[in-house]
Amino acid sequence: MPIKSELHCHNLFSNFHxxxxxxxxxxxxxxxxxxxxxxxxxxxxxxxxxxxxxxxxSQMLQYxxxxxKFKNIQVYPAEEVTTNTGAHVLAYGIHKEIPHSLSLEExxxxxKKQNGISSAxxxxxxxxALRDKAKNCDMIExxxxxxxxxxxxxKASQFAIDNxxxx
Numbered sequence: 006m007p008i009k010s011e012l013h014c015h016n017l018f019s020n021f022h023x024x025x026x027x028x029x030x031x032x033x034x035x036x037x038x039x040x041x042x043x044x045x046x047x048x049x050x051x052x053x054x055x056x057x058x059x060x061x062x063s064q065m066l067q068y069x070x071x072x073x074k075f076k077n078i079q080v081y082p083a084e085e086v087t088t089n090t091g092a093h094v095l096a097y098g099i100h101k102e103i104p105h106s107l108s109l110e111e112x113x114x115x116x117k118k119q120n121g122i123s124s125a126x127x128x129x130x131x132x133x134a135l136r137d138k139a140k141n142c143d144m145i146e147x148x149x150x151x152x153x154x155x156x157x158x159x160k161a162s163q164f165a166i167d168n169x170x171x172x
Contacts, residue, residue: 010050011043013085013095013126013146018053018061024087024105031056036065040075052083054095054126057105059084085126086112092135094142095124109138127152129160139164144171 015032016039023031032055043051053062062082069075083097087105094112096103098121103112116123125139127149139145139161147162165172 008050009046009048010052011048012052012083012097012124013054013149014039014051015055015085016053016061016065018058018064019055019085022055022057022060024057026091036061036068040065040069040072040078043078044075049077050079050081052081052097054083054085056085056093057087057102059099059102087133088112088135091133092138093126093133094135095126095146097122097124109135109141113141127157127161128164129157131157137164140168140170142170147172 016034016036019031021029053065055061066080069080086094086103088109089106096116099119103115113123123142124144125135125142126146128135128139130152145165147165148158152158
């Protein structure tokens with residue numbers, strides 16, 4: 006049976022972690038609302054990918070464990086790390102925050118040290134994108150609902166096919 010999962014989502018704990026060049030507010034979704042929506046959609050695995058922090062993961066895990074109706078949702082640690090160029094990398098399965106403003110290569114090394122998996126989020130978006138450097142990651146995000154143009158997701162999908170990457 007396939008696992009329905011959310012691999013890229015934020016909650017209130019992502020606020021104030023984007024950096025001095027970015028707006029302080031990233032997301033207004035509460036942990037309760039995030040779990041309620043995941044439950045409604047039948048999501049069974051949820052990776053909390055707040056910007057430059059693991060905050061929000063342990064809080065969500067505690068809330069989930071305190072509410073029986075969320076028992077079928079597995080919650081996993083992750084982080085969306087900002088590189089020294091402003092692009093982003095998703096780090097799945099890590100248990101120690103990875104500092105932001107490192108190079109892409111340094112971030113990927115830190116992910117591997119924690120036996121995690123890296124992914125290129127919104128690799129061809131208009132801002133904060135890895136573009137061709139996405140091939141350095143283990144996986145690539147081919148659909149991001151925040152892409153405001155119609156080309157970015159299509160380009161990411163074709164890039165993944167061309168580079169034989171996990172989508």
